[in-house]
Amino acid sequence: xxxxxxxxxxxxxxxxxxxxxxxxxxxxxxxxxxxxxxxxxxxxxxxxxxxxxxxxxxxxxxxxxxxxxxxxxxxxxxxxxxxxxxxxxxxxxxxxxxxxxxxxxxxxxxxxxxxxxxxxxxxxxxxxxxxxxxxxxxxxxxxxxxxxxxxxxxxxxxxxxxxxxxxxxxxxxxxxxxxxxxxxxxxxxxxxxxxxxxxxxxxxxxxxxxxxxxxxxxxxxxxxxxxxxxxxxxxxxxxxxxxxxxxxxxxxxxxxxxxxxxxxxxxxxxxxxxxxxxxxxxxxxxxxxxxxxxxxxxxxxxxxxxxxxxxxxxxxxxxxxxxxxxxxxxxxxxxxxxxxxxxxxxxxxxxxxxxxxxxxxxxxxxxxxxxxxxxxxxxxxxxxxxxxxxxxxxxxxxxxxxxxxxxxxxxxxxxxxxxxxxxxx
Ligand SMILES: Cc1cc2nc3c(=O)[nH]c(=O)nc-3n(C[C@H](O)[C@H](O)[C@H](O)COP(=O)(O)OP(=O)(O)OC[C@H]3O[C@@H](n4cnc5c(N)ncnc54)[C@H](O)[C@@H]3O)c2cc1C
Numbered sequence: 001x002x003x004x005x006x007x008x009x010x011x012x013x014x015x016x017x018x019x020x021x022x023x024x025x026x027x028x029x030x031x032x033x034x035x036x037x038x039x040x041x042x043x044x045x046x047x048x049x050x051x052x053x054x055x056x057x058x059x060x061x062x063x064x065x066x067x068x069x070x071x072x073x074x075x076x077x078x079x080x081x082x083x084x085x086x087x088x089x090x091x092x093x094x095x096x097x098x099x100x101x102x103x104x105x106x107x108x109x110x111x112x113x114x115x116x117x118x119x120x121x122x123x124x125x126x127x128x129x130x131x132x133x134x135x136x137x138x139x140x141x142x143x144x145x146x147x148x149x150x151x152x153x154x155x156x157x158x159x160x161x162x163x164x165x166x167x168x169x170x171x172x173x174x175x176x177x178x179x180x181x182x183x184x185x186x187x188x189x190x191x192x193x194x195x196x197x198x199x200x201x202x203x204x205x206x207x208x209x210x211x212x213x214x215x216x217x218x219x220x221x222x223x224x225x226x227x228x229x230x231x232x233x234x235x236x237x238x239x240x241x242x243x244x245x246x247x248x249x250x251x252x253x254x255x256x257x258x259x260x261x262x263x264x265x266x267x268x269x270x271x272x273x274x275x276x277x278x279x280x281x282x283x284x285x286x287x288x289x290x291x292x293x294x295x296x297x298x299x300x301x302x303x304x305x306x307x308x309x310x311x312x313x314x315x316x317x318x319x320x321x322x323x324x325x326x327x328x329x330x331x332x333x334x335x336x337x338x339x340x341x342x343x344x345x346x347x348x349x350x351x352x353x354x355x356x357x358x359x360x361x362x363x364x365x366x367x368x369x370x371x372x373x374x375x376x377x378x379x380x381x382x383x384x385x386x387x388x389x390x391x392x393x394x395x396x397x398x399x400x401x402x403x404x405x406x407x408x409x410x411x412x413x414x415x416x417x418x419x420x421x422x423x424x425x
Contacts, residue, residue: 023236025053030413047208057189074181078407098287106341157295164269164316174372240366263376266367324358370397
């Protein structure tokens, strides 16, 4: 992949630069493109040996799949529809050709339970329509509180697979603000598309930034192979990385930025993918299997998506955190057991390889995407406020209604580039 980009080698000691963009995910790439179009010369520092960040098409199993972002959400206004067109890359409507099957401990779920689930799922939207959040924010758990102990956990469980977080930790106001619309997929990989958009930029890979000094007239950024002094900096590392302390700020970040960070955290949506060869056990390609016996441990499986020799499981919240912390082998054993219960014991023999992109334990992500804590729905806007006239934080976390998405990160990256230009003007 590296050959496709102007990955122009090492950071020299104490280089001077115009603007440094930290992170080559959707936000960083968009910021760098916007700066270049405005006649600037941004340098992008990326910790990993690849670009795209949490948009990553994993080909390690042979057939590829999107290990992070997969859907171009709210396609009507998502900039990636246009970018894909410009790059001559196809997008398509998602087709759930094979249908949807619900299981409880590996057995098909009873009709009555299915009906109860459907009814419970509708409750979040109903309550968001009727409860006035103008007076005060609350968690989704509180929003659902009087549904009762049988239905509330079921209603909330869908959030584990969409937001990747437990309902008690999600701000209802922030959730209500999220944009919705049609979803598209990129048959050749959303991650690949995002990576393609970095062509021609000055991107330095394997350059984790460990320190940012911003008390002088320039910003001094310490990366693996040296320091760069820049006139401005766009910082697009995930909120989880900012909160981890792995980047040292001198002086420390302003109180307003620290307060914003204290009110936002990372969810933990996680995928686990298997290459499955031979028998398909009578399962139509594109079927979804959902193991839903315990609402707090939902696991969804895309079975042979687009006819590929793949089964992709995903889960969220504390369940995903535990699996990520347990590591690939333990996660594999647990998830294969679930699949064998649903499909039959012979399924184990068909599994040839596993890939576990555990974003929660990934040091350059530390989670799937940002979630506002109840009572902190202003955190995204506060985080986007420029720091010291020369640093702007941008990414999916600062994207308002577009938060949590690649499209939102891209719009936020563009806005950060414009904000920095205004500051520097
Ligand atoms: C499992 C999963 C499923 C998802 N599904 C969807 C979906 O279907 N649709 C959708 O739109 N979104 C989805 N998302 C969310 C989407 O991937 C993100 O919102 C988006 O990619 C974030 O872009 P970003 O530029 O803000 O951050 P990132 O993509 O995380 O980019 C930040 C970059 O900073 C780098 N970095 C980190 N630390 C350092 C450091 N110290 N120094 C230098 N560089 C550093 C990282 O390596 C990374 O490349 C999903 C995410 C996950 C994890």
